[in-house]
Amino acid sequence: MHNILGHELIGIPINILDAKNRQLVGMTGIVVDETKNTFVLDVNGKKKRVMKKDITLKVGKYIIQGKLLVARPEERLKVKR
Numbered sequence: 001m002h003n004i005l006g007h008e009l010i011g012i013p014i015n016i017l018d019a020k021n022r023q024l025v026g027m028t029g030i031v032v033d034e035t036k037n038t039f040v041l042d043v044n045g046k047k048k049r050v051m052k053k054d055i056t057l058k059v060g061k062y063i064i065q066g067k068l069l070v071a072r073p074e075e076r077l078k079v080k081r
Helices: 073-078
Strands: 013-019 028-034 038-043 046-051 055-059 062-065
Antiparallel strands (some): 013 028, 055 062
């Protein structure tokens, strides 16, 4: 993996491939905010908040389990992987 776990994700389009909440599967949006446990996505002009731990997402060509991203963004960016 190209160390995507250590990158800033705000402004990046993501696609939700799997989710505990089945209504989220297939949702595509741009990350506009991030907290320790959630992403806020802009989906067709509407803001949707999703729990990181409950999703599997695609960022570019990478597939990532959201639970690997559960951390404050500034702390996740500091971690050496």
